[in-house]
Amino acid sequence: MIYEQLINPKSIVVVGASDNILKPGGSVLHNLATGTFDKDLYVVNARGGSIQGIKAYVSIEEIPGTDLAIISVPANQCLQTVEYLAKEKGVKAFIVFSAGFSEESEDGAKLEKELVDIVNKAGAIMIGPNCSGFFNTKHQSIFTRPVPNLDPQGVDIISSSGGTITYIIESAMRIGLRFNSAWSIGNAAQVGVEDILEFLDNEFDPKSSPKIKLLYLEKIADPDRFLNHSASLIRKGCKIAAIKSGSSSSGSRAASSHTGAIASSDSAVEALFRKAGIIRCYSREELANVAAVLTLKEIKGRNLVIITQAGGPAVILTDALSKGNIDVPEMDKELAAELKGHLLPGAAVSNPIDIIGTGTGEHMAICIDFCEKRFKEIDGIAVIYGNPGVSNVAEAYEILDQKIRTCRLPIYPILPSVIAASQEMDNFVKKGHVNFTDEYALANALSKVVSWTPPSVGKMEDIKIDIPRIRNIIDNAPDGYIDSDTIRELFDAAGIPQVQELVTNDKDKAINFANKIGYPIVAKCVGPVHKSDVGGVVLNIRSDNHLALEFDRLMKIPAATEVMIQPMLSGQELFVGAKYESKYGHIVLCGLGGIFVEILKDVASGLAPLSFNEASSMIRSLRAYKIIQGTRGQKGLNEKLFTEIIVRLSILLRFATEIKEMDINPLLANEEKVIAVDARIRIEKLQVIP
Amino acid sequence: MIYEQLINPKSIVVVGASDNILKPGGSVLHNLATGTFDKDLYVVNARGGSIQGIKAYVSIEEIPGTDLAIISVPANQCLQTVEYLAKEKGVKAFIVFSAGFSEESEDGAKLEKELVDIVNKAGAIMIGPNCSGFFNTKHQSIFTRPVPNLDPQGVDIISSSGGTITYIIESAMRIGLRFNSAWSIGNAAQVGVEDILEFLDNEFDPKSSPKIKLLYLEKIADPDRFLNHSASLIRKGCKIAAIKSGSSSSGSRAASSHTGAIASSDSAVEALFRKAGIIRCYSREELANVAAVLTLKEIKGRNLVIITQAGGPAVILTDALSKGNIDVPEMDKELAAELKGHLLPGAAVSNPIDIIGTGTGEHMAICIDFCEKRFKEIDGIAVIYGNPGVSNVAEAYEILDQKIRTCRLPIYPILPSVIAASQEMDNFVKKGHVNFTDEYALANALSKVVSWTPPSVGKMEDIKIDIPRIRNIIDNAPDGYIDSDTIRELFDAAGIPQVQELVTNDKDKAINFANKIGYPIVAKCVGPVHKSDVGGVVLNIRSDNHLALEFDRLMKIPAATEVMIQPMLSGQELFVGAKYESKYGHIVLCGLGGIFVEILKDVASGLAPLSFNEASSMIRSLRAYKIIQGTRGQKGLNEKLFTEIIVRLSILLRFATEIKEMDINPLLANEEKVIAVDARIRIEKLQVIP
Incomplete structure (x- = not known):
């Protein structure tokens, strides 16, 4: 719906133009007249005469047919102006600066709706209202500066x-x-x-x-x-x-x-x-x-070499990169010694490579070439070169200009002398380069870029899930929170692993089941609402004797009807949940369970259905990801299985939009298994049509 | 030891001066000659003649007596130059630019040591070597630019x-x-x-x-x-x-x-x-x-009002302040309505206060005055005012200049038009003001400043700790990890609450103790190293019967000699530890226990002895502090008691420097109690004299 008349108009009219360039209608005319637009520019102002040296039409009736109209008149005059221009002057594109519409009041919102109706009826398009305009290389129909x-x-x-x-x-x-x-x-x-x-x-x-x-x-x-x-x-x-x-x-x-x-x-x-x-x-x-x-050229990995003329910023940068999971790998000793031979005495070469304050552009060039050709482990080069007063910066920046063009690796220029070398920096930038004045800001930006993951729209992972069975279960479930048997069936259909359990009032059956799943086990009384408060949960039962003892005790608790037996699982609590949000569909949330989700709110989110890549990027974006990864001292969790469960759940949800909120909390995970222990699912079928 | 001759010299000599201002000796002379120094400036260069228009002495022998010497000669000439100047010319302050000392090689380090000896013998002071110099308002003896x-x-x-x-x-x-x-x-x-x-x-x-x-x-x-x-x-x-x-x-x-x-x-x-x-x-x-x-004026609280001419930056700033725990409280509706009456149609007043793009300096002034006088809940004012092309920025910045001087609250100017209003910004800054060009950067800086805690050096909290008993225990303890009874005694002397426990091989005693402390209890076998691996830990024992059963089982485990009975405590695991670091003393560490310390490394540190304020700031700086605080849904922990334990431990350490590393892990905490459950302490008395 964006038309050529906006992008590349043959004629533009400014309605409400002014000589005062502190007014939108004056400012936009100034920008247009002094910019790249070289076709027909009309100006309307009731005073007539000339505005900023351009003949002014006293009314819109008088202008020739026009492609694009810029409207800078009070809100209450907009409608008739736009309607007239669209009908009588063939205007197909409008930019409306005027304020006083939906951003201000309900009356304004009504006016705005009428304006849109007029524009739609005319088959035209409109940017705004309450905007500052548009520019491209053809015309600068914007009232703000600088262009x-x-x-x-x-x-x-x-x-x-x-x-x-x-x-x-x-x-x-x-x-x-x-x-x-x-x-x-x-x-x-x-x-x-x-x-x-x-x-x-x-x-x-x-x-x-x-x-x-x-x-x-x-x-x-x-x-x-x-x-x-x-x-x-x-x-x-x-x-x-x-x-x-x-x-x-x-x-x-x-x-x-x-x-x-x-x-x-x-x-x-x-x-x-x-x-x-x-x-x-x-x-x-x-x-x-x-x-x-x-x-800049795309960076293909997470290893950077730093070439610097000043030690301090290189140390700051190294710290900041490390925080952003980008490495500054040490250069092999032999290689480093060879490079050192080409530099000034006092140069340091382990990475960061410090060519020292009196190091020249030539030294920088030597290092860039050397790193590009010989230092195999790196993916990008950061160059810090300022003007501490003792080097020819202009010359160095000319060399840097060449190297950025020819080096196969991306080179990130950090030119910190924003005052002492401002002229040289301006010249460098005029050649088409960017400049990072603060090394910490570069590290932060670079870390965001290397953590980028590609889009995953429109894919549904090819994974075995019993959709007809899911639909059948949902279609037969009532509104509200569904019961635990139904949850069990749903998860079964989606291939989400669940804890084994038996609910019984028969002690022998309980003991048989415990022997089948293996001790230790957990026993809970079924019936009382707050089981823990009445001593209704027993962890770590390790023998038939002990189970028999506790079974009898649990059944004596008032309101207890049965006992539930589950294996005693240990592991890290994880959390997966989802909520249905209007216009977005299911937002799937994941994180570590317990306090991580409840208090620290360390939760990542993704839109269902999720791909493996996407679920994996969710997990990796958790602040507590290190716990899932493990470290030398601590085993990690089965990340692959956690990812798969998130993907499976997201596909289940895609085919069960009646689920409005749900969570599996906890999922218990260790290095081998990830198992759903408890879950809540709320269904809502009758939807109010908006 | 810093002398008047460095701070306010009557005469300065540059040794190794040059006409080339890209050399340190040329650059410093240029800075000195064009700067504020108005006393005797001597120049030494073997060529003689004149350097940068100043008569050059061909050798240091020829110069008059001098206060401060700037040395810019090769490293190997430094020693004799400095020695001669100190002895023969009465120089008491040296600034040595020359590199090639300890930063480069072991030989260089030797040379540096000799240089320091010479300076010390002469009763002089030296900045450097390998430095870029010094400046103050009297003289600019630095070779870098800009000054x-x-x-x-x-x-x-x-x-x-x-x-x-x-x-x-x-x-x-x-x-x-x-x-x-x-x-x-x-x-x-x-x-x-x-x-x-x-x-x-x-x-x-x-x-x-x-x-x-x-x-x-x-x-x-x-x-x-x-x-x-x-x-x-x-x-x-x-x-x-x-x-x-x-x-x-x-x-x-x-x-x-x-x-x-x-x-x-x-x-x-x-x-x-x-x-x-x-x-x-x-x-x-x-x-x-x-x-x-x-x-700027000191901010006394965490509530800010934002006055802006553009909505977007105000929203960005509000988000960023919120992340930094600074509030942007909503203005009372009646008050807001009153203020709105003074502003342009379309202005928004809830806080942020948006005077809109065409809002003038006068509107800004009205808002500042109104907030200062009427909006009681605020501690500071952020003003965002750029040049979107439709307002008189110069006028607005003059008003802002006045308001910053007269308002009782600190005003933070965010002037984002670094290009369109660069001239006006320069003028504003020339009046002595600072400017934050990016609202996010201001929020971050402000958050650091409001979180500042005052120094707590030299204080020892007045808290009852039995120092003689601590010394007695330490004096009688052998090197290495001390036993659990000794730890118990130490903590007792320091007033650190510990879990009750009994170690016995007598089942009746165990049952009596369990009844004394109350079920549920925990039983562990004593003897085997990896208790859990051999089933030697039983949690949640709730009856005499069950305890008797488990007591017998535990005693049958190979290598088991006794059984330890403790109450079954539940709560959040906390961690307190310390390590002794040369020159620093004890670094006390605290955090949440388990994965928080082991994997997430979410640990705060402080130097022993700690004040309550300091320990409290450590706790508050934890990323997981919210868990200690609690939220509406979850009860917090007894933060006051946790703080006290950290303080007590830090005082214990101050009087037991033989403790080289230790930790209490876990401390179990709930809203009422914080109790040490397990601890390790390593003592090392024989210290190698450095």
């Missing part, structure tokens, strides 16, 4: 917030990023982020289209379309990094009063981004740094 | 690394920090960070001395002196923020090859900083942002 360096291979940015888009662009320009297009979607009354992603996806040409997309979002109105098009773009070779703000409860309140965003849960956003393969960021500078990493 | 804005109320910075000091200064200048002095200590052969802190401490004048100190360190040679003087400065009203790099294992290798730093464990550094009240940072930009926060 950055335009580059058809630059970044595309889409933002819910007009101020934010500018401030992100400024953070990004400062480190050398260039832009192809910027979309400030404002209230997104008609064109939303989903439409723009769809447009970029449909128009994508692997040879000519730019590859990096940045998003700033406060809401995601249509998660399905968002997911499909972002994943599709990424599969075609794009990278997308995004801030979705409003994740804290106060932040959510702030977003709601800013763009009327209705909170989706943060776990839903995390799940969506994971499935799409979007890198999530939390600040403007982080977003810019991640984008800068993405402009 | 920043000098301000007697500016920041003092001390750094192990010459390059890093410059790059930190550049990061800091960019956001508006000013400097009083910079000390690049290089190899710190004679003057180390401890000496400089001592000097600043001794000379401190509450009226005239600057208050903010920044440190970049790769080693701490004398933790005791470092601690005493930094804590003393902080008690006098200073704030210190520091990077100690080399905390990862690769980072430690990097630091060692950079400045020959011998690793102190990261927990020792954490403990030291906690005791001193130093704010720990991890990157240059973080250090600069923390320093910038410290230049």
